[in-house]
Amino acid sequence: MKRKFARLFENYIPIWGNKNYLWFLLVSMFSLAGDLVAWVITTWVLTTQFDHPAVYLTALVILTQSAYAIMSPYMGHLVDKWGPFTSLISSTGIRTVILTFLFISLLYVEDGVSPWVIVGLMTLEYIFVPLSKQSEFVMIKVLVRDEEQLIPANALQGIQFDASYIIGPLIGGLFVSTIGIYYGLVLNMASFLFLGIVILIIAKRNKDYRDHFNVEQADNKEAKPKTFINSLKTGISFIVKTPPMLSILLIGFLWNLFVFGPIEVLYPIFTVDVLESNGFVYGLLMSVNSVGFILGLFLAGNMKWKVPFAMTMGILIGLHGLLYFFIGIVPNIVFVCVILFLGGIVIAPTDIFSKTIRQKMIPFHMLAGVSSVLAFFSFISKPIGAFLVGSLINTYGNQYSGYIMACLGLILFIACMVISFRPVMKKI
Template sequence: MFRALQYRNYRLFFAGQGVSLIGTWMQQVAMSWLVYRLTDSVFLLGMVSFANQIPSFLLGPFAGVISDKFNRHRVLLVTQFLLLLQASLLAYLVLTDAITITHILVLGAFAGIVNAFDMSARQSLVVHLVDRREDVSNAIALNSSMFNMARLVGPSVAGALIATVGEGICFLINALSYLAVLSSLFLLRLPPMTRSLDKENVFKSLGEGFSYAFGFAPIRTILLLIASLSLFGMPFSVLMPVFARDVLHGDASTLGLLMGASGVGALCAALYLASRKTVLGLGKVIVGASVLFGVGLIFFSFSQTLLLSLVCIFFTGLGMILQMASSNTLLQTIVDDDKRGRVMSFYSMAFMGMAPIGSLLAGWAAEKYGVHYTLMACGIICLLTILPFALMLPKLRLLVHPIYQRLGILPEIAIGLRSASQLATPPQQDKV
């Protein structure tokens, strides 16, 4: 389950990112609670999420070109330092009681711009931190485990800190956590990364990456599925402060419990994926996980008690990460390395870029129709979006088989084809 940790580079990356992500999740919970406390507006909750994530949608493709043309390690060093500055300024404004909703929107948009470049470079760098190709899927799954372990720890700690000392300490801890990831990046020992700095312009490179990604049905279908689930499913996390305070009549610690329960489910999903030894069968996992996500969201929308809400949100988090991480693993497996940055930027664009649009719509719908009906509608739409993928799965499986054979993932099929060829050859020709 933990075989990717045998590599020194990956261990350093894993440790640094793990510490930083705990701070990130603490900041996210503190931010949601702060905005709702200052404004009492569900729409502004969605607006803050929109400002933070829409740059991933707008800049993601260009970030992919940068990731493919320049040293991804150096790109990460720059983006992590800029995020350290953003978190430090946010902590200062909150601790001095100078924070306003305008500050939050501007700093959120700045972080979103940086994250657009950070996500593409980080996703693309992971494959270079392990020496053997067969361990890449395990590294991706462990990345997801790390993300969701932080998602479990961060909100729980944040909820307790907000209830006792306020939101400012959470922002300060997040700023300090970036020192860990920067240290780990400086300690990496990577071979020289040569990038073709040819005279091909950015738009031509972007068009090439778009044609590659959307011209191949398996990549195109996975990206569209991620986009639809992010648009209609991911906004549930934006509505958590409303659910915690107005439906369950709790406080910041209740929000921390809900986010933590979702994190436990997500962590279980990531550990399951890490225990898998092959990418075979992930298509069925994606279908099952998407159904679980939609059903969990529907049941959560009807919940009125904390215990039932925690159970429902556990399965929602389980299905969400199982679907997203499985899709990430499949994409990383079948994509060509020279186009990896651009394809992963489209993944980030679908995953993080569609979520802000959904958050804005969910915030508007929750104010107009109520949080219960909004979440129920999101769950139903998520169930409907998985149908085209499920129907196309047999065809998609045939299209990726040649790639699996070339990578040695399906040697038994190659043997089977040779055997069939020998059986089809007449005996006299075989002797000749």
């Protein structure tokens, strides 16, 4: 029994000995959960304290996501220039100050504070979110220097991310309903303070990381800090000149265009008008997908992958599209729940592969910059996909949302299969 249990966690055992990584994982989870608490509180205040909340909520989503996407390349450049520790501590400090002003503004909501002040402060905070995210991504490379441990390390971070998305909203709802919204924002600021202190300690223990990755070699001109424009050009050039990386960008673009963007519009409409169900079923569909994703991350992180990462990633995303094809043509609640659970398992390894490929292929001195450029070009297709599916539903009617989902899933499957079996995809 003990051997079977040990075998179940075989790939994760070496990671448990990496105290710096485990502390980083823990404080990252707390800070992300704190972020989500702040988001729940802010959206709740905008919904309950002001007239026409849909206007403010729509503006909040558009402005925060646009700020995140637009600022990602520049923040990635700063991480490459400053290093992950300085960048994460700086972003944590700046975001704490902004949240303090948000806390003060919420104290005076009943005295006539404009909802646009709240929306503006949240948008300002989201400008610095990519600085935190790219710092955390590079931090994994710094703290987990054995490349064989990158897959389980990235898997654990993915599990931590999803766990935060379960814990954060629950805590936020608790503060909104019983404890008080102001204490929730204090908790968020406290989580940032905890993160900053722990990262300072970890930074002192890893002073040698620049020497380890040869970041400051005098004869390496590419390693020297550049202006943002030069850094952006270098990042785009690296992607274009690296066919597997370009293919991964294209696959990510297509996935956001045909599945990830559209499902945010399709899910509620499909639930009501095709499955003829209520909000409970809508929440159930989201939950079973998340459970499948967490299970998939755990299983993928514990496997010895002997296949080309890029090709496997493309195939799995294609299969994910095929599952949505079946959901669209067989609108049965039990069947849809089973498929979404399987879909979570299928898509989970792609998150690990995407991070591991970048950590292995991109030189350390441009890791955050190139990754943020990849994220930007993949992300811009998400609102396009949402707009596309919204237009189709408005044209053909809500009752055709299942068939629209099926068509988009099938297109993604065919496109990913064509891209994935190109010879360059077998090189990683």
